Amino acid sequence: MKNLNDLKTEFSKKNKVVFVLIGLFFYQNNLIAQLRQGAFFTPEQGKVESQKQQELYSSKKEWQKRAKAIKKGIIEGAEISSIKPNQKIEATIHSKKTNDGYTVENVFFESLPGLFVSGNLYKPLNISGKIPAVLAPHGHGKDPRFGEATQTRCAIMARMGAVVFAYDMIGYGDMQQCDHKIETALKLQIINSIRSMDFLSQLSEVDKNKIAVSGESGGGTQTFILAALDPRVAVSVPVVMVSNYFYGGCTCESGMPIHVRTDHATSNVEIAACFAPKPLLLVSDGDDWTKFTPEVEYPHIQRIYSFFDAFDMVENVHLPNEKHDYGPSKRAAAYAFLGKYLNLDTNQIDESKITLLSKEDLSVFTSENPLPSNALKGNEAILSLLKTIK
Numbered sequence: 001m002k003n004l005n006d007l008k009t010e011f012s013k014k015n016k017v018v019f020v021l022i023g024l025f026f027y028q029n030n031l032i033a034q035l036r037q038g039a040f041f042t043p044e045q046g047k048v049e050s051q052k053q054q055e056l057y058s059s060k061k062e063w064q065k066r067a068k069a070i071k072k073g074i075i076e077g078a079e080i081s082s083i084k085p086n087q088k089i090e091a092t093i094h095s096k097k098t099n100d101g102y103t104v105e106n107v108f109f110e111s112l113p114g115l116f117v118s119g120n121l122y123k124p125l126n127i128s129g130k131i132p133a134v135l136a137p138h139g140h141g142k143d144p145r146f147g148e149a150t151q152t153r154c155a156i157m158a159r160m161g162a163v164v165f166a167y168d169m170i171g172y173g174d175m176q177q178c179d180h181k182i183e184t185a186l187k188l189q190i191i192n193s194i195r196s197m198d199f200l201s202q203l204s205e206v207d208k209n210k211i212a213v214s215g216e217s218g219g220g221t222q223t224f225i226l227a228a229l230d231p232r233v234a235v236s237v238p239v240v241m242v243s244n245y246f247y248g249g250c251t252c253e254s255g256m257p258i259h260v261r262t263d264h265a266t267s268n269v270e271i272a273a274c275f276a277p278k279p280l281l282l283v284s285d286g287d288d289w290t291k292f293t294p295e296v297e298y299p300h301i302q303r304i305y306s307f308f309d310a311f312d313m314v315e316n317v318h319l320p321n322e323k324h325d326y327g328p329s330k331r332a333a334a335y336a337f338l339g340k341y342l343n344l345d346t347n348q349i350d351e352s353k354i355t356l357l358s359k360e361d362l363s364v365f366t367s368e369n370p371l372p373s374n375a376l377k378g379n380e381a382i383l384s385l386l387k388t389i390k
Contacts, residue, residue, distance in 0.1 A: 036259040038249040039245060040246070053269075054300060054303065063304055091107055092108050094368070107120065112386075114375055115188070124161050132342035133163040134213070135165055135212070136154050161345050163203060167196050169219075170189060194226070210234055212235035214338070215238070216241070243268060273304040279341040283330050285324060287322065291320075317330075
């Protein structure tokens with residue numbers, strides 16, 4: 001028969017196990033619920049976090065295991081496990097405009113039942129055979145798809161010999177079926193990016209093996225997330241976005257738990273590095289969260305590329321005296337990199353040749369081509385649909 005002390009000891013051990021299990025349960029669920037948004041760390045804390053991450057892998061095999069977990073975490077955190085690439089896209093393409101060395105057309109197609117992606121398709125004149133393509137998401141701002149920076153870079157890339165598709169963020173441009181900052185904006189924008197890749201890759205003139213993606217700021221986030229998830233991306237150029245302490249300040253970038261899961265916590269640096277060993281260009285400046293890229297983020301990603309003997313496949317163009325945009329110097333860096341890896345004609349880089357079109361010229365939905373009658377309208381309708389997608 002057990003004495004009183006034995007019973008006390010046994011009770012203590014059993015309850016210790018129970019408390020540990022309860023603690024682990026709450027820890028795991030708290031990890032899942034945690035969002036890393038905006039300037040989640042200070043720059044110094046970000047450096048410490050980066051060092052901790054790098055201690056987790058010192059070989060190609062160890063990094064590949066880590067990258068697999070990160071990709072899985074994005075898919076599960078953004079609730080897009082059921083979204084697969086290569087869905088057949090039936091697009092409406094209209095209102096062709098011909099300029100110096102390129103054409104511009106207006107495009108819309110359904111990404112989910114009742115949800116429509118809107119954008120502009122830029123093509124070089126006199127296309128012969130299969131040619132490269134560039135997907136061009138944009139950042140936050142006032143009517144960015146219609147703006148000078150987006151029009152100019154897309155037109156120049158078309159003059160260089162690529163088919164380019166610039167598409168709207170939700171709540172921007174012609175995509176007015178819901179507000180931008182809805183709860184699951186990140187989920188919808190990843191879906192729209194994958195469907196935009198479907199659209200581009202299915203065009204008869206596009207070389208499926210030579211598709212790049214490049215956007216700035218919030219479009220930079222779309223760039224490196226899509227590049228991490230979609231194997232069809234051949235070249236990635238995220239502009240003024242990759243940071244080890246800043247996670248994106250909008251719900252469309254960090255509003256869902258893609259950075260912290262039960263088995264790991266990651267950063268946008270590691271997400272961008274999931275693209276290794278394919279060509280990656282980081283464009284950074286001295287006035288935002290990319291100001292430390294040459295000393296911190298770039299060496300971290302270079303180390304990962306070195307595991308693949310692909311050290312020279314990642315580059316950084318740092319512009320310390322510039323600000324947060326996709327301005328002329330940043331565009332020049334992207335043109336050179338895309339020209340190198342997509343075999344484009346860099347002799348066609350002359351921004352004075354570009355004709356800036358009006359918002360009316362680039363608007364997708366018109367009296368002749370209205371928003372389809374089955375289109376969902378309003379945040380509640382969009383969120384209800386997204387809840388059915390897992």
